[in-house]
Amino acid sequence: MKIKLETLQHQIDALAAIDKAFSGMDIMSNDPNANYIYANPLIRYRYNDKANIDIKMETGTGKTYVYTRMMYELHQKYGLFKFVIAVPSPSIKEGTRSFITSDYAKQHFSEFYENTRVQLNVINAGDFSARSGRRNFPAQLSEFVEATRQNANQIEVLLINQGMLHSKSMHRNDYDQTLLGGETAPIKAIAATRPVIIIDEPQRFPRGKKFYEDIEAMKPQLIVRFGATFPETTTGRGKNKVTKIDYYRGEPQFNLDAVDSFNQGLVKGIDIDYPDMTEEQANNLYKVKQAKAKELILSKGKKEYSLSVGENLADVDPGFEGNITYAGGTDRELSNGLTLSKDMKLIPGTFAQNYQDEIILQALDCHFKAERENFLRLNSGDNAPKIKTLSLFFIDSISSFRGENDGKGWLAQHFEDILTKKLKKLIDHYEMAIDDREKEYCSFLQATLKSLQSEHQDVYAGYFSEDRGSSDADIQAEVEDILSNKEKLLSFKDKDGNWLTRRFLFSKWTLREGWDNPNVFTIAKLRTSGSEISKIQEVGRGLRLPVDETGHRLNQDEWQSRLSFLIGYDERDFAQKLVGEINDDSPIKLNQEELTDDMIKLIVKAKQKADPKFNEDQLLDDLDAHNVITRSNKFKDDVAFDGQIMSGYDALCQLYPELEQETKVAKDRVRDKNSRDSTTVKLRKQNWQQLKNLWLQLAKRQMIKFDPSVNKDAETVARNVFNDSDNKVFVLQRPQMVHQEVDTTSGNAVIKETQADYSTEYLTMNYGKFLKILAKQTDLSVNLLNNLMIKAIKRLRNNTNYINEKTLGNLIRTFNNQFNERIKTSYSYEPLDFSSSTSIYNAKKHEFVDTVPASVLGVYQSNATSDEKYLYDRPPLRYDSADPELKILNRSYGPKISVFGKLPKRAIKIPRFDNGTTTPDFIFKIEHGNKPIYLVIETKAENMRLGDEEIHIIQQKYFDHLKESGVYYRMATSEQEVHDLINKLENGELN
Template structure:
């Protein structure tokens, strides 16, 4: 299989932005060295941030492609031919080298830049080694520095990682040869070429730090930084401390942020899973108070535990399985490779081998689910090309994988055992396959099992930094496949037609950045990464959209790709942090207090797409004419617009809807899921005043008075619940795997969660705690519950494993449901002597409020024009269901209806017998002779009927005492039902 690079729009947009931002060649210079044959032409504004360019592209969207093509572009247009690519690590360097030198990249770029080639020179550790007593320059450095402009079709590129760039070898000047006829220092020789420097992962090269100083020593005329994350700078102290992102020119010249990437389908969606724990297990955690080279201090509550190098964590807590000791040293690691840092939390249960086995097992389930879909392609048309499915495992210890003396570590052994079991089960499922593609998959699975059971398996592979010096041929083959043979990993068969079964990869964070493979569909972390790094960076190894067996990269329209990411319980907040990172990555922040420069620019750019002449002055003049802003661009509090009063910010959005539309695009249509709607809706006071007399009664508090039989009912229900003959309430509990799916839509990013049991060990809790919580949640006496529990456990053959959190939850839920069902009519409302304020009425001032938050009227909105009898001042109408609520609001009513409208949440706080309050949805005032009639409606959509009967009983009981005041209560499921009720009331047909 050959990968086919394709021109993608977002990458073309990035190249266009670079071309626009490029300062151009200095054609007016008097510099006598302008035509120096070993150096680039002189660039305008050279050696100045005014020339430098920042390109922000999210992980997985093709930064390497863009900067490689940029070099071709700058060479073709301006004759620039010497570029230095600076990367943070050897693994990123290897990924860049592999891409630039690949046949598929060369073939792709030759279509645009005929007869032009890139000569890539890579400097690695060891290249400066002295030979025969002489200290010489590496050949690749000499090649780069001394290449001239005379070879017009060749681009010279030097690729170096920051460690190599910072090394003594690059800066010393005592070599036994010279470059360019006089330079004896590599860094000065590079500077003489007036290079264009490309920085990959700029957050690793912050200005003012040592690695950026190395960049500056190369004296680049122009620096172009490519990254998803950029360095931050801080100024001030304490409350005055300001942190901002350090961009050249104050902002990136191209910005493809995380929200755009996720919502435009430029990267895979993400599912997150982790093994769940009981509350007791989760609370059994130890905090790292101090970590030094010679010792470690852990705390649990007020207790401290000191461990010296070599001491076992199991001495602190037996839950730390696996003979784990503190290794100390400069890396501050445990013996299993986990790097420790201050305030880090350690949960003993997550160190158990069977715990990691469960993550492996779940990861393989995710892998084969994706593999079946990708191989069979059932919903993608006949004979759709297959997609090779890969999985990546990040582990904490090379010895757990490689073992000792050419053996396999326990992790590799466990992985093989679990994989073998799953393979045999799958093979059995496809044993009798009839479909040709299913038969082919059966053959692939059989080849996988055969290889796994052979002496030199090629089903899974590992890559660790320690592998670079290994002489083991199998290990070197694994490393070569992972680092260099991307096409082989993506292929199903070799040139002889044999299945290529390698698709499970293991590493120890060495591949954390820089390396990626488009067909990674599962990533499993068998241990926390320790340090707090970007969550998008962590999932970044699997974000790229996949390629099929023909080398074609699929887009979201062709295949809905998702990445399964499995983590430990100690990182269970990963999904929320990831969502937070996505949502925070927005180019501007809307300000509802004042019109900011960013908001102005956003509106102007959007308007110019339709009207190129539109400018900032027109916008500000228009807003001034409508009295929306002050002279200092602050929004005015009350603005009259189209006969309605609203805030200045709302007026801006109504005049220029492009702001919200463009904000959603700029933010990738992902907002913080906890963000609140700050829009307010003003009341039409003249309409509400017609309800004043009724509201004086509704404002009076009501108390629930239960019948005397309720206490006996509680005991009867409790005895029935504990007599669980079917064992549906008393259940055994095993650990659970929590599945979280990161979901993005047009307005928000959120996490959707499901759970499933695993493992054979039962989870229990302490009886005293069990009983205490049960008593608190049911209001039953401890003595009664204790007696009932003793009888229940005896019936269950004294198996105390039934005393667990699931059983507790079942008992509480079942009792409360049955008790509430029994007493739902065994009470009445008793009026109290005082009134209380609600969302619509101020009891102290005896008047209605001026406005309410739009969110309390409904989660949806319609721009339908509202009736003059409506209770609120302006559209849009707010509602919770299109049918019947929106239809009720949009329907025309006869002249006898004087006012009507939707009631906000908590407008009438009706106490519920099962705690909380409820409020009906609508109120109508109907003129009927000398005494008006009020119709109160609880509107329910047909698909929202759960609990309707309880709500009807509660509200009916509450309004019964207001019948003499002309109040009628009904529940309705359609606007026709409401219309018929009004007609009957108008005609006196209802009592």
């Protein structure tokens, strides 16, 4: 597979902004060195901040592509040919080097800039090492500095990281050779080339600090900064203290902020997930009071605990599993590599191996969910190219992964065990597949399992900083594939047609920056990051839009999967912080007290996309007409709008939703999978506690127990199905061609579609496979099915062409429909010894949840007066039908009704005989002497859904075993019927 770079509109917009902001060339310069062949031609306003340019682009949107293409553009248009790229770290330097030197990048840029090439010179640590007592310049530096304009088709680029740039080697002047006829200091030799300097990650090069001084020492004519984050400057003190972002020219010349990137689908949407804990576990936390070189002080409440270097955390609390000690030193680390800082919270339970296993298990669930979607591409058309799915795990220490003495660490062993079980389960599911793509996926899974169980598995790999000095050939192969062989990681097969199964990568933050792969769909943090770094930076390795197996970069409409980001319980506020960070990146700050000029400009600009004539006066007139603002543009407090009383700011957002759409990330772009829906309804816990005793019984899992006669029923149904006298089940199957043509005879263009056999040969199946699938899908024995098939084929004149996929599907569907109809009353419920969590009840914590998604209570809402007996906060009321649901909810109930309310979907998981679950609609608690009565209602609207009668039978059977507990179940078709039932129960008229 070859990656195909494609020109994206936002990248073209960034290049256009650079071209517009570029000040041009100093053609008329009187500088005697203007034509110096070793240096760039002269730029107007050179060495001046007003020449410099800032380009703001969010992580994952392709800033490396933009600044690489910018070099080609500036060379083609203006003859600039010497560029220095300054990056903050070796890992980012490696990522930049890998992109610029890749074959796919060279091929892409050659389409636009024919015969032009980039000569990339990279300065690394060790390049200045003295040899034979002599101190010489590295060859890469000499080539960059001494290259001339005479090679008109070559762009010279020097790539260097800030540590190398700040080193003594770059600034000393005692080398045994000179550059450009006299320069003995590398930094001065670079300055003589009059370079254009590109700064990647500008927040790491703040003005006035040492690393920016190194930039200035190279005397750049022009600086172009590219980043998602820019440095801040602070002026004044105390109340007069003002912090603002330090941009050249006061603002970026191109601004693709985080809100735009997420909302426009230029990066993946994100799902956040973490293992839940009991309230008791979550409250058992310790704070880092001090982390010194030789001592760690933890606090819990008013108590303090002191640990010296080498002492075990388990001595403080047995919950700190894993033999974790305090390592101390200048990094203030634990032995598992976690860097400690003041006020950091440590939860003992999150250090246990079984806790790590839970995150791994969740991560693999997320991985294979995405992998199936990306491999099968069911919603993307026939034969849509597959997408290779990768997952990235950040772990606590290399020893937990690599182990010792050529063995595997405990983490690698646990990962293999969990992955093996997952693979076997998936293979069992897909080995019966009929669809070609599903068969192919099964082959991929089988190859993965085979490799995982081999001596040198090729399914997962790790890269750690310690690996750089390793002599192990297998480790070096892993590192090479991860760091440099992006196309191999994105490919499904090698040149010989063998599956490439590597898709799980492990690291200790080494891959957090610089490294990128567009097809990372799951990131799991098996350790906390240890510091308050940017949340966008943490998810950044998985934000890029994916590429398919042909190398094509997909847009948000071409695939379904999102980035799953798994974290520990101690970071459960991650989603909230990430959303806050994204929204803070908006250049417009919303003011809920008054309508600011920036807010006006934003609304007008957004509205003009649809109505170019829309202006500020129209906006203000409209807000004035709706009584939203005062004459000084302050928001009014109580505004009557759409039948409700709200603040002026809220009314503005209702009238002009563009305001928040342009400044806030859309709710579906970052989702906390552990939280409830973004629109939630709060439970009134005191009311639900009145149902606690009943709920302890409802939470018990129930098993469906069929009557002994069911097996005979199955055989009877099977014989009826196979005795297909009308030949509707047993059919012949030929390959067909679909023909479409445009018909305009009716005056409108319509497509007419016909199907016709394109071959006289029949499609058939292997008989053994046919029986195996049939037995699995019907739960009938192979022997019975074989006997029935022999008789059926004999009746069909021994024509085995009837053994095909269509016949198989007909047999399975017809049998299941007839069998379910026959057994729908031939079973009972039997309670089991364990409970299960539902949408309303957490069985682990033995308590009701705090909130539920509004959607599980109903798709519609209505304002209503509050009722203290209701199970939820109200208004608004949520409901699915106006009659009878809304009428039931709006009715006032007498004093004997202590609590009532609508039951959320999946509140009671009643198992159905035909699989799935069902839940009734309402519950009422009726005081009746010493023993309360619970009325459970299933409503039936006029537009009764299919299967309501079956649901009634299922629920009636289920609640029969709760009669002794005072549970009374009925189906009701109207609000009056419910009222009558309540009256009869209150009066003791029903048993």
